[in-house]
Amino acid sequence: MKKLAVALLALFILVGCGSGSGEAKQELRVFNWGEYIDESLITEFEKEFNVKVIYDKFESNEAMYTKLQDGSKYDILVPSDYMTQRMREEGLLQKVDYSKVPNYENVLPNLKGRHMDPTNEYTVPYFWGNVGILYNKNNVDVADLESQGWNILMNEKYKGKLYFYDSERDAFMIALKAHGYSMNTTDPAELEVAYNWLVDMRKTMDAIYVTDEVIDGMATGVKDMAVMYSGDANYVLSENPDMAFYSPAEGTNTWVDAMVIPANAPNPELAHTWMNYMIDAESSKAITEAIGYTSPIQSVIDDVTGPGGTYEGIASYVTRTGYAKDEEFFYDADMKVILSDYWQRIKATN
Amino acid sequence: MKKQRRFGGFFALGAMLLFFYGPILVMMIFSFNDSRSLTSWAGFSTQWYTKLFESRDMMDAVRNSVTIAILATLISTVVGTLTAIGISKHKPLVKKLFLAVNNFPVLNPEIVTAISLMLLFASVQVFEKGYITMLIAHITFCTPYVIMTVLPKLRSLDPSLADAAMDLGATPFKALTKVILPQLTPAIISGALIAFTMSFDDFVISYFVTGNGVSNISILVYTMSKRINPTINALSTIIVVIITIALVLINVVPLFVKKDKRKVVTE
Numbered sequence: 188m189k190k191l192a193v194a195l196l197a198l199f200i201l202v203g204c205g206s207g208s209g210e211a212k213q214e215l216r217v218f219n220w221g222e223y224i225d226e227s228l229i230t231e232f233e234k235e236f237n238v239k240v241i242y243d244k245f246e247s248n249e250a251m252y253t254k255l256q257d258g259s260k261y262d263i264l265v266p267s268d269y270m271t272q273r274m275r276e277e278g279l280l281q282k283v284d285y286s287k288v289p290n291y292e293n294v295l296p297n298l299k300g301r302h303m304d305p306t307n308e309y310t311v312p313y314f315w316g317n318v319g320i321l322y323n324k325n326n327v328d329v330a331d332l333e334s335q336g337w338n339i340l341m342n343e344k345y346k347g348k349l350y351f352y353d354s355e356r357d358a359f360m361i362a363l364k365a366h367g368y369s370m371n372t373t374d375p376a377e378l379e380v381a382y383n384w385l386v387d388m389r390k391t392m393d394a395i396y397v398t399d400e401v402i403d404g405m406a407t408g409v410k411d412m413a414v415m416y417s418g419d420a421n422y423v424l425s426e427n428p429d430m431a432f433y434s435p436a437e438g439t440n441t442w443v444d445a446m447v448i449p450a451n452a453p454n455p456e457l458a459h460t461w462m463n464y465m466i467d468a469e470s471s472k473a474i475t476e477a478i479g480y481t482s483p484i485q486s487v488i489d490d491v492t493g494p495g496g497t498y499e500g501i502a503s504y505v506t507r508t509g510y511a512k513d514e515e516f517f518y519d520a521d522m523k524v525i526l527s528d529y530w531q532r533i534k535a536t537n
Numbered sequence: 538m539k540k541q542r543r544f545g546g547f548f549a550l551g552a553m554l555l556f557f558y559g560p561i562l563v564m565m566i567f568s569f570n571d572s573r574s575l576t577s578w579a580g581f582s583t584q585w586y587t588k589l590f591e592s593r594d595m596m597d598a599v600r601n602s603v604t605i606a607i608l609a610t611l612i613s614t615v616v617g618t619l620t621a622i623g624i625s626k627h628k629p630l631v632k633k634l635f636l637a638v639n640n641f642p643v644l645n646p647e648i649v650t651a652i653s654l655m656l657l658f659a660s661v662q663v664f665e666k667g668y669i670t671m672l673i674a675h676i677t678f679c680t681p682y683v684i685m686t687v688l689p690k691l692r693s694l695d696p697s698l699a700d701a702a703m704d705l706g707a708t709p710f711k712a713l714t715k716v717i718l719p720q721l722t723p724a725i726i727s728g729a730l731i732a733f734t735m736s737f738d739d740f741v742i743s744y745f746v747t748g749n750g751v752s753n754i755s756i757l758v759y760t761m762s763k764r765i766n767p768t769i770n771a772l773s774t775i776i777v778v779i780i781t782i783a784l785v786l787i788n789v790v791p792l793f794v795k796k797d798k799r800k801v802v803t804e
Contacts, residue, residue: 216749221760226594241750242594244760257659259666259748407577426572 213238215457218254218261220444221246223314225477228470236460255279260451262458265313268303268443269356269518275309276518281450282308287459290466293484297508298443302515310445311462312483314475316417316506317441317513318357319434321424323411329433336435337365340414341384346393350404350413353396355530356516358385360440361414364512370440371517375525382529389536396534405430416442418480420503425479432503438512443483481506561777568770585771594757595768601668602753606736609675614729616676617683622717624684625691636688639681650678651745658746666748674746675736682735683728690724 213236217229221244229240243261245251248270255261266274274280285291285307294312304310320332320339326348331339340349340361352358360370362381372378388394397404402419404410406426415423420432446465448458464470468486475482476497481504482488488505491498498504507513568586572579589595624635642650654677658670698720702712718725740755747756758769 221757222766226592230593243748243750244752244757246760254748257655257666258662422573 213454213457214241215239215263215454215461216241216243216261216452217263217461218243218245218251218259219263219265220244223265223474223478223480225470225473228465228473232461232464235464236457238457240461255449260453261449262452262454263461264447264449265444266447267516268301268445269516271303271310271445271447273518274447274449275304279450280309280447281452281455283311283448283462284459287456288463288466290463290468293468293486294466295483295485298483301443302517303443303445309447310443311447311466312443312445313465314418314478314480315441315443315483316481317434317439318352318360318414318416319420319432319439319503321405321413321415321420321430321432321503323408323429324431325429326411329431332433332435336437337361339412340365340394341388341392343391345412346391348411349392349394350397350401350410351388351392351394352401352414353398355526357414357440358530358533359526360516364435364437364439367437370438370514371519371522373519373522378525378529382533385529385533386536389533417503417506418478421481421498421501422479424501424503425498434507434510436510436512438510438514441506441513441515443515444480564770565774565777568767568774570767570770573766585767588766589768589771589775592768595772598752598754598757599772601671601751602737602755605668605672605675605753606733608672609679609736610729610733613676613679613732614683614725617680617728617732618687618718618721618725620680621684621687621691622713622721625688639684642678642681643685647678647739647741651742654742655745666746667751670746670748671743671751671753674742675739678739678742679732679735682731683725686728686731687721687724690721694720 233240248266298312299307359381362384363370368377401413405413405423446462448455471482471484472487569581571582654674664670699712702716743753
């Protein structure tokens with residue numbers, strides 16, 4: 188009994204020391220996606236600025252948003268565009284002082300002034316990309332892709348050979364774009380057309396609805412076609428040379444995950460330092476090489492796709508620009524309700 | 538006829554073992570995979586083990602999982618055992634009432650416990666969410682299991698044991714530690730094992746009550762939504778190996794110890 192008590196005490200002290208050391212140091216609380224950073228950067232940042240970084244991870248924008256509701260405080264968040272827009276509109280973010288983020292001037296101009304942050308006051312881009320079709324060059328005819336665009340997902344020639352992304356937002360984006368509508372439409376008639384298209388696809392194509400399993404499935408060539416984020420495609424392409432990536436000309440979703448500072452951040456000063464550090468060319472290169480998503484800095488893109496770079500010859504890495512029909516996803520609470528309802532019904536059809 | 542039946546039995550046993558251990562075996566093999574892929578083999582390498590030990594995140598998660606499991610086990614075992622002993626001396630009505638209350642966290646879906654604990658910690662705000670709140674939550678859901686395993690054993694003990702010990706001059710405390718507790722040891726150990734497993738394994742509750750970058754192994758895996766990387770296989774392999782060694786030791790060592798004792802007696 189005595190031994191037990193001593194052991195217990197010893198453990199408590201051990202644990203206490205482990206978490207209590209370095210109390211005088213400044214703390215920075217970062218909340219980022221899981222597997223979204225080169226971990227050595229955290230340690231380097233801590234050393235360089237003599238601070239402690241508390242690094243937390245989330246697995247979806249919605250989970251992150253919920254976590255903030257229970258009183259958790261963070262200095263840096265990395266939401267996707269529509270969530271950034273929502274948080275900005277709800278007054279949950281504070282403005283960035285760009286004079287403290289000198290590296291911001293290296294960020295690609297087309298990632299600035301977007302719908303999530305039209306006046307460039309709140310965001311510093313972290314990764315960006317779009318959505319497209321990853322296909323097996325040997326089994327899918329490129330001519331079909333080019334002539335049919337998104338509608339190739341309805342081509343019965345490829346029945347039973349495709350993965351579809353299990354997300355209402357991306358599914359409706361595809362269905363709306365396939366009919367030439369805006370993916371941010373609120374027109375009920377257009378949404379219904381998209382809904383019917385998705386139901387038809389569900390009935391006829393025998394597609395498998397997946398999320399992140401798609402990465403491994405395509406890397407090993409289980410199916411011939413998959414709806415995929417360009418960042419995931421980069422990884423698959425580096426593993427499996429039979430695959431190629433195609434973004435339909437009818438337009439697609441271009442997304443940006445950006446760093447933002449919550450309104451109630453305990454240490455905004457240090458948050459600026461972190462932002463600047465993460466979009467430094469060297470850090471951004473390390474992150475993109477470790478994770479595979481596209482860097483927001485042109486010099487890094489040139490570097491990693493250039494001769495000898497990690498992504499040399501990988502077409503999906505350079506996210507296309509200049510397509511008028513490419514859009515970013517807007518946040519609209521009413522539309523989200525409609526889409527969720529539709530999506531549940533689609534998933535229920537056999 | 539007889540032979541055939543034996544063959545059928547072997548087949549069933551083999552199929553069952555394959556079903557249990559096949560997945561673990563595949564995972565162990567892929568922890569030595571040279572590529573990032575989880576399903577295609579690209580050659581032998583120990584890179585994921587190196588990465589595992591270099592990863593601060595993972596080592597933190599392992600440390601949290603292990604220390605919390607140990608602390609929660611120790612505390613809940615002590616609390617649970619004492620509660621069980623206390624409750625066994627109460628009136629039947631109190632006992633019944635208490636047992637019903639005790640069963641509540643066991644039968645309650647984990648997610649309900651998780652949400653209620655989250656709300657509690659969010660509204661009370663004595664502790665910042667993190668290590669301490671996670672530990673408290675784990676103690677909370679481990680204790681009922683200890684009580685549940687210790688109580689039946691207590692019921693089978695002779696109620697006059699403590700009285701006899703005290704008649705022979707033991708203080709109540711001595712009667713407890715020298716007489717009652719040794720009798721309960723097997724039940725306490727199995728209670729502690731259940732508590733340890735429950736705590737080590739828990740995801741739902743931990744996920745809701747933690748914060749400030751404190752995560753355990755299951756939370757870490759869950760947040761890897763962008764990419765699952767094979768370091769997890771390496772970590773799981775190590776855990777499987779440690780557990781195998783522990784089980785072998787637990788099962789084999791007593792055989793030798795018993796033999797020695799018998800020798801002493803016969804001499």
